[in-house]
């Protein structure tokens with residue numbers, strides 16, 4: 193029997209399981225849903241769950257995507273692959289998101305992939321490691337190439353006999369890149385424009401309840417720099433590290449937003465109401481009245497966690513942006529109208545949103561240790577946020593923060609914050625980044641130890657070796673333990689975990705293999721082991737008995 197989420201959810205109904213926080217829009221798109229409320233699982237099922245033997249993968253520095261027993265992978269797409277007659281797959285793939293074209297067939301749909309950044313050595317032929325001032329040396333042609341390789345890709349993919357492949361030249365296949373015109377979802381122009389040029393620094397993302405892709409602009413200041421203000425509110429330009437502004441003088445204020453992409457035609461818009469900062473991701477929840485709650489974190493040392501609550505159904509424009517005071521458990525409104533302290537520094541709400549980081553600090557938001565990915569636990573409704581690290585504060589290994597909204601209401605204005613799990617040798621992981629819950633409510637997450645610190649005897653990361661993928665089982669004999677199930681190639685991080693709608697495939701990005709390469713003829717990694725021996729960011733599909741068991745598919749099929 194083909195596993196079908198809709199059937200499964202109706203099974204949940206029959207089993208009269210209590211409150212399950214499955215966002216309904218994810219039911220057919222995967223990457224969270226939950227079968228069991230703890231305590232309602234039959235003894236027989238529990239006994240079977242206990243028999244799942246997860247083999248912990250030892251840390252390794254092997255240049256390969258190493259998987260634990262019961263998992264296999266194949267390549268779906270990699271940098272430079274043709275996706276249509278004129279476009280190629282971009283660089284440094286991060287977030288992935290799969291939407292089936294037709295809910296009755298989980299094996300055919302559209303894959304969105306973020307392209308976060310470029311390694312100039314590979315992309316434009318500019319060896320940035322040889323220069324202390326890269327801006328002075330890039331040509332316009334090199335910058336243009338780099339701009340093409342960021343943004344995102346929409347690619348139709350299909351699974352046949354267990355293998356996912358691209359549907360060549362499908363009309364949906366397209367690139368959104370650093371030069372694509374994108375409208376601002378806001379009434380007021382920003383730096384004189386209502387439509388801006390391009391998206392960049394696309395790190396993680398999300399899926400809207402109306403099934404469009406969300407891609408988030410993270411380290412946007414790398415591309416066109418940043419406008420900074422002194423104590424007297426006088427602006428000046430801080431240069432970017434890529435030096436793109438030398439040839440393309442676009443205002444920094446056009447970047448650092450949450451961007452929505454329509455899968456059908458690639459139409460994009462930037463959502464100003466969600467604020468401007470280094471957005472890692474954006475995780476949405478639809479309330480019964482169709483108002484939307486969107487959680488998003490600012491991945492930088494001592495930056496903040498935000499949530500937007502809409503005041504109209506399915507709007508990402510009308511509503512209030514809040515920032516978290518995790519010490520007092522309060523959501524503080526970034527609202528110019530009602531906050532006199534913001535009126536003193538900013539001339540209107542648009543300015544508050546553009547300079548959200550400053551506004552958050554004025555209100556007393558809690559500095560956090562680099563908030564990255566955010567997921568809603570499908571069983572408890574708690575919000576989990578990875579805090580990757582904060583070396584300045586001697587937090588080398590990070591943790592996962594848990595937010596419990598007051599009475600479980602996602603639009604509540606108060607909450608309780610606590611640590612869900614801390615990184616470090618005791619728990620076997622460091623620097624948590626992207627997360628995904630599978631259909632059984634197991635938590636899968638990746639690590640992001642920076643390439644310059646990994647496998648170095650003089651850094652505290654040595655015991656962890658290469659970046660990895662972990663799972664925390666919710667049931668069975670490994671319940672609550674952190675199990676390493678995959679290890680990344682040299683210098684790479686694993687990003688963008690996303691489950692297919694039937695729960696049988698985990699899409700995963702292998703980002704920046706060979707990142708520390710200085711000589712292109714002698715790369716530090718050769719992943720994915722092409723004939724040209726050039727390392728390439730790659731999206732893989734992970735399948736196998738372990739995923740099927742972890743998702744309890746056989747058990748569920750037997751029960752449905």
Ligand code: FEO
Pocket residue numbers: 308395396410472491564
């Ligand atoms: Fe692009 Fe915060 O990782």
Ligand code: CA
Pocket residue numbers: 395396472564625626640687
């Ligand atoms: Ca990340």
Ligand code: CA
Pocket residue numbers: 565566567626627628689
């Ligand atoms: Ca995620």
Ligand code: CA
Pocket residue numbers: 564580625640
């Ligand atoms: Ca990261």
